[in-house]
Amino acid sequence: MRIKNRDLILEFLGKCYENESRGATTSDISKTLQMQRTNVSKLLNELCAEGLVEKDSTNYPVIYRRTKMGKSREAQIFETLIGYDGSLKRAVHLAKSAVLYPKKSLNMLLLAKHGTGKDLFIRKIFEFAVASDVCAEDAPFVKMNCLYYKDNAEEMNAKFNEGLIASENGFFFIDNCHFLDAESKTHLSTILDNSYVKNPDIDHAPIIVCSMPPMMSSDAFFDNITSKISIIISLPELNERGLYERFKFIEKFFCNEAHESGCQIKVNSEVLIALLLYPCDNIKQLFHDIRQACASAYSRELEVEKEAINVLIVDFSHNVRSGLLNYKNKRMDVDNIIREESDYVFNSDKLSILDIRPKENESIYDWINAKKLELHKRGFSSSEINTIVNVGIETEFNKYRKNLFNNTINKEQLSQLVDSKIIELVDDLLAKASSLLNRYYAASIHYGLCLHIQALVGKRVATHPIKIEKMMEFIEHNKEEYSLAMSLCDRITAAYDIELPIDEIVIIAMFLCTHNVGDDQSRHPSLLVAMHGVGVAKALAETVKILNDMTIYSYDLSLNKKPLDAYEDIKQTVLNIPHENGILIVYDMGSLKDIFNMVAIETGIRIKLIELPVTLMLMDFCRKLMLSENVNDAYDVLVNRFKSLDASAEYETMKKSKVIVSFCMTGEGGAVQIKRYIEQQFKLEGIEIIPVQLAEQSLFLQELNTISKEKEILCIVGTFNPNVYGIPFIPIEDIFNSDNHDLSQLLYQDNLNKQDFLSNSETIFEHLAKELKNIDALEAKDKLIQFIFDVEKDMGIMVEMNEKIGLLVHLACTLDRLKAGNITPNNLNKEEVIRKNMYLYRIIVKHMIELEKAFSVNVSDDEICNIIYILKKSHS
Structure with missing residues (x-):
């Protein structure tokens, strides 16, 4: 939540007041808060008009001071509370409303469990009442905890009456009021009901704040007291306050301990994660657990002269350490708060974060070994170490994979390090992955995979087992990548006679998950x-x-x-x-x-x-249909009623326009020059040229993926080969040295293939015209050819000629059979085929709609699975 400039000025002048400073000039405030002087002057005049700031014109330049602290209703008393604008926002609002109620403040009932911060909250209400001139500065604040007297009714009644007298014109806080004796309850009920005290020694009743735990809401006394108190405030428990607020409590308590000990306190990220996630009943328990750990660390390092006390995970109880086991389920939320590979240093008044830089060129196995050794030194058990490592391995792998973008080497260098067979295997894998997953891969992913597999084949690394739960979770969410990795491992086994465990298949599959690159656990709503x-x-x-x-x-x-x-x-x-x-x-x-x-x-x-409102709409549909005898009448009424439903809209196939991407390392200007040259020298009707800056490989890939969603990228033109799988590259030298014919041959290679296919299809349909009985073969030809071209384009690959011809014949015969009323035989593996090929299935269904309309047939999922088999055969 952004703090307003006027509040910053008030806070600054408030600090000057607390430090008994002479005040501050407009120039002082402008320089300190880095605001424009004219804006500061305007805000100071507004604050003076509101009585929050006073101006001393006897000095030059003019001195501004905060008026006597606490004399404004806007005094920011509650802002020192953690969560004042979050989980406590509603509670703060009700408290202010009760205090500022016209003529007389309202009494309050606070529903809060032990350890939720109720004492501090009540104190802040009292401070606000004083700051708002509702209570005098010397007004009394009296607290009575009924729990202490629950076994002595006489003493309870006496303390209650003493508290009433002592808190006159002030605050009377009755904690655990459900323990009051019967006489005191009756007395309290009368006071709350009539707003006066039956005591000759008291002229003015205090503001009364009662508190009890929420579970007492079923008690008869609760019903009685709530009928007489308008303002009921609930304080949330610690587990209801969110991880950010919990972290602020942790920060506050460590800073308090640093102040008490006179030493800095240093903790690592694992300690903070454990404190964020362990089962903790209330704020007070969190405070005691932190204090106990700090005391343990202080006694351990007492005789060692250090600037900071290192509080380790072993200083905490097993209950606190168990919080690390919850990291897996809360990782996204935790990573928003805790910075990895960092030490946190707490002083009495602030928190500093120190980055711990990882070693360069560290492999995933180096990280695993180093992490296990580090955790062992910290006192973790073997099971705890395995859990922590398995939770962090995917995050660490993403870092490892991202680093590959900045450490690429060329293929000539790679061939000196890696067996040519491995390079060939990885080439095939990424070509398949690009087609099946519809994504492009950076050359650095290719290099990284080659180096990783070479290390496996050369047996220079030891495989570390990944927990079965972790593996199953990854496989469940990345089935296609895992299937591709498994096929690669089968080929490695055949070529090198080594067996790769499932752990290695998972790690290889991680290389293919490029949709996570650059997306640091996306911080989205x-x-x-x-x-x-x-x-x-x-x-x-x-x-x-x-x-x-x-x-x-x-x-x-x-x-x-x-x-x-x-x-x-x-x-x-x-x-x-x-x-x-x-x-x-x-x-x-x-x-x-x-x-x-x-x-x-x-x-x-x-x-x-x-x-x-789909439920309401369907209910309305039902009512209308029950009152109608003709579906057309009901349809017309409903479409008119819900204008946004275009039920009769025709389906239009979105055809991707063709583009060439030009790029240059020196910036977008160079790419624009390449674009202009091509446009001037070559005739490229209907082809757009898009200039892109290649400042960083990962950003370049993201830009290509964005373009490919709406357009078909024919090729990339630039000063060097960016090595993007699935897209041809033309060097700028070839552009300058080529004539129109040569360039057209390269760019329109797919058109040449289309011409061959069209030529072959003429002969095929001359034969089919004699065989097909229920459809006109010559009429069907153009529609079936267009269907194959559209599917081929959306798949992003060239279907082999034989498979293309086979698909053409199959489709023609299928339509003829369906038109005759025959049905497609059931495919027993239908559900599995669709699940494994969901992307291809959606492409076929999208373009099949046109054929179904043209021939008035319904193509079943069983038939679509047959088409999937034919297309998969083309690139398997």
């Missing part, structure tokens, strides 16, 4: 789908995840469950979702909207809502 019914939202979320690769969360609200009864479930669902960057919620009906708005207010989480 979360998406939640909430629907009425059983399994509706879950099914939607799972379906979209298959097609989109983004984690989508879901909540299904049973129709038998009242919305208010589901409130706690929904709130917990929201809290369990990564929410540091907010949550977008898609819901179906209005009752959910009200609940999510309430959750947003209570938790302080940023929530945006979009209504997708």
Whole structure:
């Protein structure tokens, strides 16, 4: 949350006031806060008009001072509380409202468990009351903890009356009020009901704040007291406050310990991760666990002269250390807060972060060995070490893979280090991966894979087992990459007579997951789908995840469950979702909207809502159909009612336009010059030339992938070969030395192949015209050829001539058979084939729609699987 400039000025002048400074000039504030002098002057005049700042014109230049601290309703008393604008936002708002209520402040009931910070929160309410002139500066603050007197009713009653008298015109904090004796409860009830005290020694009743734990809400006394108190404030438990706020508590407690010990305190990232994730009941327990560990570290290093005390993971209890086991499930949220490979140094007033640079040229195995040794020295058990290493291996591998972008070598150098057979195997693997996965690979991935496999074949590395759970998780989310890696390992086994374990197959598959390169655990808002019914939202979320690769969360609200009864479930669902960057919620009906708005207010989480009223629409459809006897009448009414539903819209196949990409290392200007030269010297009708800057290999690849989503990249033209698999490269020298005919031959090579195919198809359809009985072969020819060209283009590969001819004949016969009313035989492996080839399946279905319309047939998934077999044979 960004702090306003006026608040920064107030804070600065407040510090001058606390330090008994003479004040500050406009120039002082402008230089210190790095603001424009005119803006500072304007804001100072506004603050003076509001009475927050006073101006001393007897001096030159003019001196500005903060008015007596705490005399403004905007005094930022609560901002010292962790979570004041987050999980405590609602509580702070209610507290301010109660204190500032006209004529007389309202009494309050605080629902909070032990250790949630209720004492500090009540103190801040009192300070705010003083700062707002509701209470005098010398107003009394009296606390009575009823727990101490629960076994002595007489003493309880006496302390209660003493507290009432002592807190006159001030604050009376009655902690654990549910333990009050019957007489005191009756007295308290009368005071709250009538706003006066039956005591001749008291003229003005205090502001009363009662507190009790939330679980007492079923108690009869709770019902009685809430009927008399308007302001009920709830304080969240530690596990409801989010990881960022928990980290701020950790930071505060370590800084306190640094102040108490007079020494810096240094911890590593593992310690902070454990403290963030271990099961901790409340803030007070977190404080005691940190203090105990600091005391242990202090006694260990007492006799060693050091600038900082090193607090290690072994200084904490097993309960705290168990937090590391939860890192796997919370890694994205934790990585937003804790910086890897860093030491955290706490002083009495600040936190410093020191980067620990990794060794250059360190392999994934070097990292595993070093990590295990480091954790062993810190006192971790073998099982804990294996868990931590397995959780971090994928993150570390992504770093290793990214480093390859900056450490590429050429193929000539590579051939001196790697067996030519390995280079050939990796070439084949990446060519297949580019086609099947529809993504381009940097040459550095090729080099890295070659070097990695050479090390395996040469037996220069020892394989480290990866936990079976970790492997299964990776395979589940990266099935296609794993399948490709497995085929490569089979070929390595055949060529070199070595058996590679499943761990190695997983590591090789990681090389192919380039969709994660440059995406540092993407810091995106979360998406939640909430629907009425059983399994509706879950099914939607799972379906979209298959097609989109983004984690989508879901909540299904049973129709038998009242919305208010589901409130706690929904709130917990929201809290369990990564929410540091907010949550977008898609819901179906209005009752959910009200609940999510309430959750947003209570938790302080940023929530945006979009209504997708599919349930209401279907209900409306049902009502209309039940009142209609003709589907056409119902259809017309419903389409007019829901204008956004274009039910009769024709399907249009989006054809990709062709482009050439020009690039230059010196910047986009050089690429533009190449573009202009080609446009001036060559006739390239219908082809766009896009200039791209190659400043960094990973960014260049991302740009190519972005372009390829909407356009077909014919080739890349530039000053050197960027080694992008699947796209031809033309050196700029060839452009300058070529005539129009030579360049056209290179760019239109696919057109030459098309001409051959068209020529062969003429002969085939002359024969089919005599054989096909139910469709016109000559009429079908152009549509079937266009279908094959469109599928080939979307696949991004050239289908072999034999397979193309075979597919043409198969499609013609299939349409003829379907037109006659025959059905396609069941494919027993249909579901598995579609699941393994989802990308290709979607391409075929998209273009098959045109054929189905043209010939008025319905092509089943069984038949589409047959087409998949033919196309897969072409590039297997």
